[in-house]
Amino acid sequence: MTANPHLSTETAVAGDPGAAVAAVLVHGRDQDSDFMLDVARRLELDDAVAFVLPRAAERSWYPGRVHDPLEEHEPWLGWSLQAIEAAVARARGGGRSLPRVALVGFSQGACIVAEHLARRPEPYGAAAILTGALFGTPADRLPAGSLGGLPMFFGIAEDDDWIALDAVRETVEAFQRAGARCELHIYDDQEHGVNDDEIVAVRTLLTDLLERSA
Numbered sequence: 001m002t003a004n005p006h007l008s009t010e011t012a013v014a015g016d017p018g019a020a021v022a023a024v025l026v027h028g029r030d031q032d033s034d035f036m037l038d039v040a041r042r043l044e045l046d047d048a049v050a051f052v053l054p055r056a057a058e059r060s061w062y063p064g065r066v067h068d069p070l071e072e073h074e075p076w077l078g079w080s081l082q083a084i085e086a087a088v089a090r091a092r093g094g095g096r097s098l099p100r101v102a103l104v105g106f107s108q109g110a111c112i113v114a115e116h117l118a119r120r121p122e123p124y125g126a127a128a129i130l131t132g133a134l135f136g137t138p139a140d141r142l143p144a145g146s147l148g149g150l151p152m153f154f155g156i157a158e159d160d161d162w163i164a165l166d167a168v169r170e171t172v173e174a175f176q177r178a179g180a181r182c183e184l185h186i187y188d189d190q191e192h193g194v195n196d197d198e199i200v201a202v203r204t205l206l207t208d209l210l211e212r213s214a
Helices: 032-042 076-091 106-118 163-178 196-213
Strands: 012-015 022-024 049-053 102-108 128-132 151-157 181-187
Touching: 012 032, 022 032, 022 076, 022 106, 022 196, 032 049, 032 102, 032 128, 032 196, 049 076, 076 102, 076 106, 076 128, 102 106, 102 196, 106 128, 106 163, 151 163, 163 181, 181 196
Parallel strands: 022 049, 022 102, 102 128, 128 151, 151 181
Antiparallel strands: 012 049
C-alpha cells in the first residue's frame, strides 16, 4: 500500500495553543500553510483561537478539478480526507470537544472540507467553505447524516475560474437538506483569493463559537 504523502508533511500551528476553540485552516492548490497563516493573521483572533494548518504534499491536495467524476480523484481524495482527520485530531488536543472545532478551507481546501463534512457529519462548531463545492455532482449527493444546525458560510465569486457557481449553490442546498444553517455570499470580484468580506464572515463564525464555548 502506498503511503499517504499528505501525512508526511509538516502541520503548522498558530494562535493560542491553550484556547478553548480551535480552527483547522486548509489551503488551496499551489499554496501551502503560509497562505492560511496569513488568513489567520487577518482574522485578528490569535489570542483566542488555536489554529491548525495542514500542508499538502507538493502544494496540491489532488491533481484534477472538483467537478471531475468522483472515482477519478482516488487515491488523492482519500489521502486528503485522512490529512483533514489528522488535523482535526490535533485540533482536539488539550481536551477540546468537537463542537469547539471549526473547519475553514479555501479553493481545493474548501472542497476537501466540504467532502469531509458530507462523509463524516459530526457535531463541529462551525465551517467556512471559501470558493469550494462538493466533488462530482453535488445535486445527486446528500451528506451521510444530519448536521444538526451546523453554522456554515459559503463565499464564491460569480465567475470564478476554478469553481462553478451552480456547483456551490447545489452544495449549499445539499448541506441545508442535512440540517446545516448555511449562508452564501456571491461576489463580483475576479480575484481567486480570500476577500475582506469572507474574513469578516469567518471571524464572526469563530467569535460566535467562542461565545458558545465560554
